[in-house]
Amino acid sequence: MSMKALLMTRYGRMGASSxxxxxxxxxxxxxxGVSCNTQPFFNDSMLAARYQAGQYKRTSLLESYRHRxxxxxxxxxxxxxxxxxxxxxxxxAAVERAFLRHVPYALDFDDALxxxxxxxxxxxxxxxxxxxxxxxxxxxxxxxxxxxxxxxRATDAGAKWVEIIPTVIDLDRYIPRQARPVLQTGVERExxxxxxxxxxxxxxxxxxxxxxxxxxxTRFQFELRVIGANFTLDGVNVECVPWQESTEVDRIAECxxxxxxxxxxxxxxxxxxxxLIQYMACGLPVVASxxxxxxxxxxDQESGFLAATPRDWEIRLGQLLADxxxxxAMGHSGRDQVESKYCVQQLAPRLATxxxxxxxx
Numbered sequence: 001m002s003m004k005a006l007l008m009t010r011y012g013r014m015g016a017s018s019x020x021x022x023x024x025x026x027x028x029x030x031x032x033g034v035s036c037n038t039q040p041f042f043n044d045s046m047l048a049a050r051y052q053a054g055q056y057k058r059t060s061l062l063e064s065y066r067h068r069x070x071x072x073x074x075x076x077x078x079x080x081x082x083x084x085x086x087x088x089x090x091x092x093a094a095v096e097r098a099f100l101r102h103v104p105y106a107l108d109f110d111d112a113l114x115x116x117x118x119x120x121x122x123x124x125x126x127x128x129x130x131x132x133x134x135x136x137x138x139x140x141x142x143x144x145x146x147x148x149x150x151x152x153r154a155t156d157a158g159a160k161w162v163e164i165i166p167t168v169i170d171l172d173r174y175i176p177r178q179a180r181p182v183l184q185t186g187v188e189r190e191x192x193x194x195x196x197x198x199x200x201x202x203x204x205x206x207x208x209x210x211x212x213x214x215x216x217x218t219r220f221q222f223e224l225r226v227i228g229a230n231f232t233l234d235g236v237n238v239e240c241v242p243w244q245e246s247t248e249v250d251r252i253a254e255c256x257x258x259x260x261x262x263x264x265x266x267x268x269x270x271x272x273x274x275x276l277i278q279y280m281a282c283g284l285p286v287v288a289s290x291x292x293x294x295x296x297x298x299x300d301q302e303s304g305f306l307a308a309t310p311r312d313w314e315i316r317l318g319q320l321l322a323d324x325x326x327x328x329a330m331g332h333s334g335r336d337q338v339e340s341k342y343c344v345q346q347l348a349p350r351l352a353t354x355x356x357x358x359x360x361x
Contacts, residue, residue, distance in 0.1 A: 002033040003079040003359040008071065010084040012044040013245065016199075017110050018084055020167050020274065021146070028348035034355055037078070039071050041089070051200055072099040080359035081105040085113045086136060092128070093135035104141040106358050109150045110167055112270025119266060134158070142358040144351075146272035147293035163354055166293070167274040169281045171343045176283030176335045177253045191237075192321055195225045195255035195284070197248065197275050203229035208261040208289075212314040220321045227251050253282040256327060257320050258304075260288040261313070273297040277342045280304075280334030285327050287316050297342075303334035 007026075009018035018040060026036045042050075046060050068087060075081055081103055088096045114133035120126050134157035137143050144165045145151035154162045194213075196206060203226065213224065214235045224236055228243035241251055252258070258279025262268040269292040276297045279286050286304035288294040300306045305316035320327055340346070 001356060001360070002035065003356055004035045004077070005029070005037070005080045005082050005355060005359065006071065006075065006078040007036050007038040008068070008081060008083045008087050009038055009040045011042050011047055012040045014044040014047050015040075015042065016274070017167075019245070020169075021108055021110055021165075022082070022084060024170055024344055025348055025351055028344065029352050029355065032349070032352035032356070034352060034359075039068070041068055041087075069099070075100065075103045078103060080141075080355060082355065083107050085109055085111075086133065090129070093132045096136060097139050100139070104358055104361050105139075106142040106144065106355065107137060107140045107154075108144045108165075109154070109270075110146040110272045110274075112150065112153070112267050114153060115267050115270070131157075141361050142354060144354070147270070147296070149269045149292055161358075165347060165351060165354075166342055167272045167277065168342045168344050168347050169277055169338065171281070171339065171345055173249055174278070174281035174338075175249070175253065176281070177255075177331065190221060192220070192222045192257070193225050193239075193255035194222055194257045194259055194317065195227065195252055195279065196259050197227040197243070197252060197278065198229060199243075200229045203231050205261045205263070206231050206233075208263070209259070209310075209313055212310050212317065215314050216317055216321065219318065222321055225251070225255055248278075249282065252278055252284070255282075255284060257317065258282075258284045258286045259317075260286065260294060262289040262291040262294065264289070264291045268292060276304075277338055280331075280342075281338045283331040283335045285320055285330030286334065287313065287320070297337075299333065299337065303330055303337055 007022050009022050011018040013019050013023060029036055041064050046056055050056050072087060081100060083105055117132050118126060118130040137154045138158035140159060143154040143159045143162045145154055145162060146167050148164065151162050151164050210233055213233060217236045224238045225241060226238060227241045230240050232238055260276050271292050273293040276286050276288055276294065280303060286298055287307050288298050290306040290308050298304045298306055307313040307316045
């Protein structure tokens with residue numbers, strides 16, 4: 001059975017959520033008979049400008065809304081509308097649902113976007129839009145969620161059909177560190193690298209590790225590589241590397257330990273731990289805060305460590321910095337986990353089946 005799907009993504013390829021939860025599946029979906037037309041709300045130039053200025057230009061936003069409404073007016077040309085989070089941000093749910101009538105739609109969530117509304121600082125926003133995402137979930141034919149926290153919210157909202165689809169990598173892009181010829185020297189570098197990858201908006205989590213990293217720097221020679229953001233820390237050797245899709249895998253694989261610190265709050269519980277999966281795909285051991293999906297992704301003391309306190313972070317990173325054999329063993333375990341559970345090769349056939357079934361309703 002073939003079908004036509006309109007993919008209303010939030011971003012273009014520069015946006016990780018759109019690239020990973022929609023675009024990387026397109027070749028697999030089209031091979032399965034799902035014809036895909038992808039339409040982002042925020043294009044790459046808008047997102048780049050936001051990273052520079054800290055906000056979107058009003059004229060660009062108005063154009064995005066105009067373009068999105070035009071797409072929704074043509075929804076009947078498709079068998080399914082597949083939406084990343086929401087189609088019309090900040091509009092009343094009734095308006096968005098009216099634009100989606102008469103065509104089945106699927107919603108995908110890889111973060112707790114609903115907290116933008118129900119935990120907003122404005123009482124008026126909470127009152128008018130606090131249940132906006134829940135109403136969209138309730139009207140969807142299918143909701144796909146990146147972790148159990150997001151899936152539970154959809155179920156509680158009354159969604160008829162909810163599936164957990166983790167954010168995954170493409171095995172063809174990710175060669176484990178140990179398998180790379182330039183790294184098969186048998187000699188450990190004198191200065192090891194701890195790596196973090198993210199965006200300027202999420203680099204604030206690194207501040208949680210300020211004291212542990214400073215303490216470790218007095219005992220070990222290491223470099224903190226930050227990919228995709230600017231970050232400095234007195235007493236710690238920090239290397240900031242611009243993010244590029246074409247180089248991100250190489251930049252991670254050149255490192256020795258991957259980290260993912262998080263606060264424990266409602267927003268963070270909705271995160272899907274993708275950077276952990278990237279590290280593990282490259283054969284790196286990981287250390288992560290025990291928050292949200294991190295608890296499912298990290299097999300504590302097998303593929304890495306969960307660290308709840310600054311002292312935990314110092315101890316666990318110290319163990320990995322001191323022990324090359326432990327790094328290798330945990331790195332191998334993490335890679336095996338990714339190959340069996342967290343790759344597009346495993347998830348794409350299932351996703352294609354789900355979308356085709358949704359489009360047939």
